Amino acid sequence: MKKIFLLMVVFFLSITLFSAKPTAASTGNHTVKVKTTLNVREKPSPRAKIVGSLKNGTIVYVYSTEPGGWSKIKYKNKAGYVASRYLKAITPTSPSTKKWNGKWQTEFGKLLITHETASSFKFDIHVVMGEHVGDLQGTAKIKDGKATYSGYTKSSFSKDPYCRITFTHQGKSIRVKESSACLYWHGATATFDGTYFK
Structure with a gap:
C-alpha cells in the first residue's frame, strides 16, 4: 500500500515539475x-x-x-x-480570383460589374450612340466561363419577350452579345453589343 502511495506521489510531482518547466x-x-x-x-x-x-x-x-x-x-x-x-x-490572404468585377468600356458605352460570386454578378450597362441611349441593370449567372442575363421586357420587337445578354470573358476584355428583345432597353440605333475593355 505504501509503495502504491509513494508511486502516486512521485507521479504527481513529475507532472507538476514537467508543467512548470519553462517553454524552450x-x-x-x-x-x-x-x-x-x-x-x-x-x-x-x-x-x-x-x-x-x-x-x-x-x-x-x-x-x-x-x-x-x-x-x-x-x-x-x-x-x-x-x-x-x-x-x-496575421493570416495570409489569397489573391483575389474575381475576374469579372470592375469598370469596362467601349467607344460608346460603359459596363460596371460588381458583387461577383462564384455563380453570379450584378451589372449596370449604359450606352450612348448619337441621340439614342440605353440603360440596363441586372444579375447575370456565371456558368462555364460565360455569364448570361435574362429579363422579361414585354417587347413588341421580338417573338421572344426576354432580353437575353451573354457576357464572355476574354482575359482583358468582355464580349457582350444581346438578343433582339433588348431593343426595348435602348433606342433603335443603339446596342449593348460590343467588346468592353478595362
Missing part, C-alpha cells in the same frame, strides 16, 4: 500585428531595459519565440524582445 525557445519566422501599445526590451525579461515601443496595429516580424512568453523581433535594425501575448498572427 523555438523559431518563429512569421509576421504578426501588435494588439496594444507595447514596450520593446533589450532582453527577454520584464526587468530588462526598454529600448522603444510599438504602436497598436504595427506589423512586425518575429524571428523566434523565447522562454517565458517573449518574442524576438527586429527593432530599428537591432534585436528586441516583446511580450508574445500582445501579438496577433
